[in-house]
Amino acid sequence: MAEKFKPISNTPPDSVIGKIKFFGRTILDLQILTIYRDLKKELPGYTGSVLDVGCGQSPYRFLLTKGTNYFGIDIVDADKFDYNNPLITAFNGEDIPFENEKFDAFLCTEVLEHVEKYQRLVDEIFRVLKKGGSGIVTIPWSARYHYIPWDYFRYTPSSLQTIFSKFSSVVIKPRGTDISAIGSKIIVLFFRNLLPSKLWEYIFLPFWIILSPVLLLTVLISHISLFLNLGSEEDPLGYTILVVK
Numbered sequence: 369m370a371e372k373f374k375p376i377s378n379t380p381p382d383s384v385i386g387k388i389k390f391f392g393r394t395i396l397d398l399q400i401l402t403i404y405r406d407l408k409k410e411l412p413g414y415t416g417s418v419l420d421v422g423c424g425q426s427p428y429r430f431l432l433t434k435g436t437n438y439f440g441i442d443i444v445d446a447d448k449f450d451y452n453n454p455l456i457t458a459f460n461g462e463d464i465p466f467e468n469e470k471f472d473a474f475l476c477t478e479v480l481e482h483v484e485k486y487q488r489l490v491d492e493i494f495r496v497l498k499k500g501g502s503g504i505v506t507i508p509w510s511a512r513y514h515y516i517p518w519d520y521f522r523y524t525p526s527s528l529q530t531i532f533s534k535f536s537s538v539v540i541k542p543r544g545t546d547i548s549a550i551g552s553k554i555i556v557l558f559f560r561n562l563l564p565s566k567l568w569e570y571i572f573l574p575f576w577i578i579l580s581p582v583l584l585l586t587v588l589i590s591h592i593s594l595f596l597n598l599g600s601e602e603d604p605l606g607y608t609i610l611v612v613k
Contacts (some may be wrong), residue, residue, distance in 0.1 A: 373512075401477060410475075418472065422477070423456055481511075491534070525540045539610040546599045551590030
């Protein structure tokens with residue numbers, strides 16, 4: 369199955385262009401916006417050695433305080449996800465190449481849906497985390513089939529409680545509501561048609577341009593719903609999991 373509208377790789381705001389790309393994206397990409405909002409609350413409080421599991425280009429490293437000892441790991445074939453970060457440790461996606469209880473904290477953003485043996489990876493994270501160490505995990509719920517064919521799961525809160533049951537504390541929070549989830553779908557619909565993958569599809573471009581006020585209204589309503597927490601949390605954009613060993 370060919371992927372017609374691949375996700376844009378998430379890169380850090382480490383330059384002027386990088387800042388424009390990262391923070392500009394949060395206006396239209398509600399998944400990234402809600403992930404960033406949750407990470408911004410937690411990562412500045414992390415100290416010591418911090419592990420970033422499936423880090424890609426390490427887009428959220430900048431949220432860690434100065435002096436934090438950062439370790440990023442990703443799979444050997446990360447280029448399949450449009451990532452190429454030579455400053456990280458490559459691993460096989462299951463066995464984390466560090467000793468027991470090495471890390472004070474960890475983050476793992478939008479990774480578990482791409483891991484076939486997800487419990488194995490979570491158990492490995494538990495192994496390398498110090499007693500009392502904290503971590504934050506984000507996963508999508510309302511998200512299209514992406515990075516095909518390496519997209520395997522969507523997790524409910526019930527399954528997440530089981531997956532992270534070894535941890536002494538597990539808090540699962542929805543990111544967004546059904547309103548922002550619907551808004552995200554409409555935004556993707558517009559950009560998929562404003563940036564068509566086939567030449568003949570450009571004949572419909574004027575139609576989508578005429579409807580662009582609908583896109584602007586959708587973006588506005590979505591941001592209002594996120595700010596005021598309007599809608600049902602039973603059908604969110606995704607979930608954030610906060611854990612303590």
